[in-house]
Amino acid sequence: GESVGLHLPTLSVQEGDNSIINCAYSNSASDYFIWYKQESGKGPQFIIDIRSNMDKRQGQRVTVLLNKTVKHLSLQIAATQPGDSAVYFCAENRNDYKLSFGAGTTVTVRA
Amino acid sequence: DADVTQTPRNRITKTGKRIMLECSQTKGHDRMYWYRQDPGLGLRLIYYSFDVKDINKGEISDGYSVSRQAQAKFSLSLESAIPNQTALYFCATSGQEGTDTQYFGPGTRLTVL
Numbered sequence: 001g002e003s004v005g006l007h008l009p010t011l012s013v014q015e016g017d018n019s020i021i022n023c024a025y026s027n028s029a030s031d032y033f034i035w036y037k038q039e040s041g042k043g044p045q046f047i048i049d050i051r052s053n054m055d056k057r058q059g060q061r062v063t064v065l066l067n068k069t070v071k072h073l074s075l076q077i078a079a080t081q082p083g084d085s086a087v088y089f090c091a092e093n094r095n096d097y098k099l100s101f102g103a104g105t106t107v108t109v110r111a
Numbered sequence: 112d113a114d115v116t117q118t119p120r121n122r123i124t125k126t127g128k129r130i131m132l133e134c135s136q137t138k139g140h141d142r143m144y145w146y147r148q149d150p151g152l153g154l155r156l157i158y159y160s161f162d163v164k165d166i167n168k169g170e171i172s173d174g175y176s177v178s179r180q181a182q183a184k185f186s187l188s189l190e191s192a193i194p195n196q197t198a199l200y201f202c203a204t205s206g207q208e209g210t211d212t213q214y215f216g217p218g219t220r221l222t223v224l
Contacts (some may be wrong), residue, residue: 009151032211043115043201043215044154089153093211098144098169101153 010106012068019077021092021105026071032093035064038104039086047088074075077107083110114138115216117202123222132188132219134202142206143185144213145169145177148199157200160185192223 013019025033031052036044048059049065050073056066063076063088073090087106115136122173124130125157134143135209141162144202149199156169158177166177187197203213 036215041217043203043217046212046214049212059219098156098159099154099211099213101155103151103153 007020007106008041009103010108012108012110013080014110015080015082017080019075019080019084019107021075021077021090021107023075023102025073025090025092026045026061027094028068028071029102030092030094033064033066033073034091034093034099035062035073036089036091037084037086037100038089044089076083080107082109082111115165115202115214115220116125116203117124117200117216119219120217121159121220124192125224126193128192130192130200130202132187134185134187134216136183136187136202136204136216138179138202138204138214139182140219141177141212142204144203144205145175146201146203147171147187147196147203148218154201157187157207167195189221189223192221194223197221197223 034049035047037047038044048062048064050057050064055066061078065074087104089101089104091101093099118133144159146155148154155171157175158169159167160179163179176187199218200216202216205213
């Protein structure tokens with residue numbers, strides 16, 4: 001079936017290094033993608049989004065890359081900090097205002 | 112996000128009890144959603160509403176019902192709670208301006224014994 005999935009359930013990164021979190025999707029009709037960050041005990045928090053007519057979008061310390069050819073989405077976090085430790089979810093929208101979420105990648109930042 | 116609030120934040124109940132979870136938002140959004148989150152899984156959509164007169168089932172609506180009392184309020188009910196409904200429940204909203212971005216509340220941790 002069609003789904004959104006993250007390649008790795010966990011990622012350990014040294015403080016100061018760059019993090020890359022990957023996500024694969026299978027629905028070619030998806031036209032909007034979002035990355036969320038969920039800290040312990042909190043709800044998912046919007047990080048950055050990208051529409052299917054773009055292949056790259058940058059925010060503050062974060063960059064989202066979209067490769068529609070291979071249906072791949074990634075989130076890059078520059079100079080990872082301890083506060084970046086969280087679970088990261090990708091979500092896709094198929095133009096019906098409902099989101100389909102991946103299972104999440106837990107990022108742990110090592111001091 | 113303080114603009115989306117959920118009550119209660121934690122609840123422990125017994126099998127067979129009726130439970131209501133409430134969500135309020137001050138973002139002025141038309142669209143509201145209820146999700147559940149289980150360990151190791153992503154968020155799964157239970158119900159959603161695009162305005163006060165609109166209620167739609169999500170992918171896992173069995174055992175749940177909802178009420179959209181006003182634009183700002185969307186409640187989720189478990190008519191007869193069972194242990195496999197133990198989960199984190201999140202409410203979310205999205206804007207009428209056409210953006211698909213959803214904004215989440217802090218969640219309710221529900222335990223059914």
